[in-house]
Amino acid sequence: MNDISTGILFAILACLIVISGYFSGSETGMMSLNRYRLKHLAGEGHKGAKRVEKLLSRPDRLIGLILIGNNLVNILASAIATILGMRLFGDVGVAISTGLLTLVVLVFAEVTPKTLASLYPEKVAYTSSLILNVLMKILAPLVLLVNLITNGVLRLLGIRATHATEDPLSSDELRTVVNEAGGLIPRRHQDMLVSILDLENVAVNDIMVPRNEITGIDINDDWKSIVRQLTHSPHGRIVLYRDQIDEVVGMLRLREAYRLMLEKNEFTKETLLRAADEVYFIPEATPLNVQLLKFQRNKERIGLIVDEYGDIIGLVTLEDILEEIVGEFTTSIAPSLSEEITPQGDGSFLIEGSANIRDINKGLKWKLPTDGPRTLNGLILEHLEDIPESQVSIEVERHPMEIMKFTENKISLVKVFPARK
Incomplete structure (x- = not known):
């Protein structure tokens, strides 16, 4: 090292920081990918997606490769920075070079590349997979050795390392995926897909x-x-x-x-x-x-x-x-929601007592309880615990309600206001 000029050492240090940034960004990009989109693209024959899917099939090896490369580069960068610090500032240069290198690595080799990779995971992952594929073949013996040692340590701790398998999405998780699709799926289609899941x-x-x-x-x-x-x-x-x-x-x-x-x-x-x-x-x-x-x-x-x-x-x-x-068909046997609900000028709604609570919630975006009676008449009677003999006002789930009309032994018309804030 003493025979190498200071300028060349600075150039080598800069290259090592760039390589460290590449490994950091590659790791974030690979792990930030949408796995379902990745499978879709790989199935359509996208070369980059196929490479990445192959690498991610053994995440332990991929992470081992990235960490081996990143640590080797960072250790070498630290050694070169120490030599440069001692050349420029003497013994105190060790402390100075350590502080400066820490700042530079954080900014240029960690935070910046990882932020970019999280914003553009596909571009980063598909491009870096070209180099990672080559490095995986070159460093395969070292990667296997590290994995063997790591798995051995885990076994000593009582943990059995198994290859991670993708958990299938639950209905609630799939519903979230559909709702988060945004402009990729028309709103009408999203509603239909969510309705299928709700069946x-x-x-x-x-x-x-x-x-x-x-x-x-x-x-x-x-x-x-x-x-x-x-x-x-x-x-x-x-x-x-x-x-x-x-x-x-x-x-x-x-x-x-x-x-x-x-x-x-x-x-x-x-x-x-x-x-x-x-x-x-x-x-x-x-x-x-x-x-x-x-x-x-x-x-x-x-x-x-x-x-x-x-x-x-x-x-x-x-x-x-x-x-x-x-949504509703014109040939439905039951009355349509528009026939059962009539908006009023004061912001309230005149609702038929026989109206289904689920339909009311869907049509008006309300949250009346659906785990009990199925009709508005049943909900009010359950709340009152009696059949009213005259018009009364009540509040159910913060919704003020006025009973307007009776028919025999049931409530036939109710004036309902939106929920109080």
Whole structure:
């Protein structure tokens, strides 16, 4: 070293700092990559992504290589800085060179390259992988030796080193990924994807048409009444029952009824019953994602929901489930949210008591509780623990509410204000 000029030593020191910065930036760039985007690009044949994916398949070796290179460079830089300090300032130069080198390494070999690499991980990782691939082959024996020693130390501590495997994303994590996609995925598509993920958290009885709103025909009615109901029905299928809905006898396709009407000799109660399909029953707690697959597997579009006692409590259709994903259809059996909620000039909303709480939350971006009653009427009755005999004002989850109208033993209209701040 004594034969090397001071200028050359400074040049070597500068090169070592640059190399140290390369190793630091490479480490940050490799570890900051989006692994799912990396897999996608590698699958499409991106050469840089393939190189990086291969290096990251053994992260212990990659980190070992980077740390070996970085430490060798930094130790050599420290030795050269010490020689330069002693040449320029004598014995006190050791302290001066240590302080200055620490500052230079922090700024130019650590903070700056790592910050750049975290901002542009793909550019840094794909470019540096060219050199890292070569160094991995050259320093392979040393890297293996270091890894063997490291793994041995870990085993002495009772830790077994295994190759890390990518944990699959949970539904909540995938939901976060979708929401963070920003402009990469249109907002409408993001909502649909999140809705698909939410299907497993919603049961059929959360979206069903309740029992008292099911449109059906009592097959024991007089024939003229049955024909009138058939010709005026707005639905494609209709429930046939005897005396009460629990005595259901079939599900009739209206187009089949119209066909029988054209064959006047064949249009009787008996032929209607023979033309009706077998009723498809659904347990009340079935999650929507499961029921969607069951509809597909059984080639059904509509089913009656039964509780644990076998009583019919509602009806759900394939369209109802699809609405949870893509939004309301004009052909829905249940009333639309716009029909159940009427904005008022004072900022409040007149809401039907039968309105589903989940629908209210989705439509108005509110957070009314959904872990109990499913309708606004049920939520208020649970809060009051009694059926009110007159108009009353209450507050539920910071939402002021005024009961406006009663129908028999239920609340039919409520004035609800947004939640208090």
